[in-house]
Amino acid sequence: MSDTTQPDIYETYRDQRANRPVYKEPDGAWQVARHKDVQQVLKDNATYSSDVSLVPEEERTTPSMLFSDPPIHNRLRKLVSYAFKPGHIESQRRLIEQRCEDLMQAMKQSEEAELVEALAAPLPVTVIAYMLGVEDGDIRKFKEWSDTIFSNIGEILLANPSPEASAASEQMDKYFLGRIAALRDTPRDNLLSRLIATETEDGKLSNEELLSFCRLLLIAGNETTTGLITGIVRVFNDMPDTFAELKDNPALIPTFVEETLRVHSPFSVTIRKTTRDVEVAGVTIPANEMxxxxxxxxxxxxxxxxxxxxxxxxxxPNPHLAFGFGIHNCLGAHLARLEGQIVAASMIKHMNGIKLKPGSENEFGQLGGPSTLNVAIEWAT
Ligand code: HEM
Structure with missing residues (x-):
């Protein structure tokens, strides 16, 4: 494969796996490089905690599933998993296909596009907005909040959000509290409405927990799926043969998407905190280290x-860890795969090829994928 972009990152990764499988920059966190060790860290949630927040306990709002440990995690995950059942996700196929088709038709006006704005961002946002029962007219606002919150995610996690991010969070919370109240009165056929109604032996989700889940979906499901879509384009650019192969044999789309997830993993790194001294690849990491x-x-x-x-x-087989591993493995994996497969199918149907415009490859290498991606498209006639 031709690695046209950031060859140095993958060179560095290779060196880390071979020579520094566990490595700490001065004042930085411990980086774990090998598949076996990453898998073990994600699996052993007793030794490697997901509760990494630096916010003092008394100032914390409701924990999100992603950043909590058992037993809190078990309760949240169990309540939410019900609404994520594959049948519920599969029922969104038509909506995703239709939205993808509309975006593709709009792009067809030109031989060039900024792909993130035209397709890779709006598709996942619409899907999540639909799941959360966002009204059609509010999607633009929802996208703005989502962008602001995501671009400040580091600061938010470290309890130091910018005034802009705090304002976006507040507005979004207010909006969703209104939606929750409306859906309690008049249930609808969407995920948020099902979550409001879900009751198990663990009880029901409180308003705060529902809000926390809305926030989590934005963070976990939007930019990552955008990253998968831009990753697909990147593969088509680097290896035009794959485009032709998929056109000849669309049955390869599922393994194509898995391989894209492996090679251009959108959630490139995650975070844990040690709960005890532990040895990884021969190196002792003390307790309470990131x-x-x-x-x-x-x-x-x-x-x-x-x-x-x-x-x-x-x-x-393709045992990649792009969706994580263990108790926090991606709850939206089925949905993300579905979106990736629908986009790949739509591209090979409508296009004869797609190329990055010069300079665009430099956009790769960020957590969720590039924020802009200029492409030239050859449309199928
Ligand atoms: C290609 C797209 C996606 C990728 C690569 C991805 C990747 C991941 C990864 C690696 C984790 C585990 C993180 C950790 O253990 O620290 C995770 C968790 C999660 N993801 Fe995704 N994700 C994607 C799309 C989505 C979508 C579309 C949704 C929902 C609409 C979603 C919802 C979640 C949730 C709720 C969690 C937390 C699960 C838990 O803590 O138990 N993800 N994702």
């Missing part, structure tokens, strides 16, 4: 993947 399981690096580990730098359209 740790970065490097998902994108693990996904190119030569001891697990044959020719890891090569994009193999039919790689199977």
């Amino acid at each position: 740790l970065l399981p490097m998902i994108a690096c693990a996904n190119r580990d030569e001891s697990v993947f044959d020719e890891p730098e090569k994009f193999k359209i039919d790689r199977n």
Whole structure:
């Protein structure tokens, strides 16, 4: 595979896996590079806590599922999983296909596009907005809040959000409290409405927990899926043969999407905190230290993947960690795969090829994927 962008990142990853599988920058967190170790860190949630917030306990709002440990995590995940059942997600297929088709038709006006704005951002936002029962006229506002919150995610996690991010969070919370009240009165066929109604032996979700879940979906499900879509374009650009192969054999789309997730992992790194002294790859990490399981690096580990730098359209098995592992594994994985597969199918139907415009490759390498991506498109006639 031709790595036209950021070859140095993957070079560095290779060096880390070989020579510094557990590595700490001065004043930084411990970076964990190998597949085996990343998987173990994600699996052993007793030793590696997800409760990484630096906000003092007394100032915390309701914890989100992603940043909590059992038993809090079990309760939230159980309540929410019900509404994420594959049948409920599959029922969104038509909506996603229709939205993708509309966006594609709008793009057809030109041989060029800024792909993030035209497709990769609006598609996941619409899907999540629909799940959360956002009214059609409010989607633009919802997208603005989501962008502001995501671009400040580091500060938010470290309890130091910018005034802009705090204002966006407040407005969004107010909006969703209104929606929750409306859906309690008049239930609808969407995920938020189902969550409001869900009751198990663990009780029901409170308004605060419902809000926290709305916030989490924005953070976890939007930019990551945008990253998957831009990753797909990146593969088509770097290896135009894959485009032709998929046109000839669309049955390869599922393995193509898995391989894209492996090679261009949108959630490239996550975070944990040690609860005790622990040894990883021969290095002792003390308790209460921050740790970065490097998902994108693990996904190119030569001891697990044959020719890891090569994009193999039919790689199977493909034990990548792009959706995490263990109790926090991605709840939206089925939905994200569905979106990726629908986008790939739509592209091969409507296009003969898609290329990054010069300079666009420099946009890759960020957590959720590039924020802009200029492309030239050859439309199928
Ligand atoms: C290609 C797109 C996506 C990728 C690569 C991705 C990746 C991930 C990863 C790696 C984690 C685990 C993080 C950790 O253990 O620290 C995670 C968790 C999660 N994801 Fe995704 N995600 C994607 C799309 C989505 C979507 C579309 C949704 C929902 C609409 C979603 C909802 C969640 C939730 C709720 C969690 C937390 C699960 C828990 O803590 O138990 N994700 N995701």
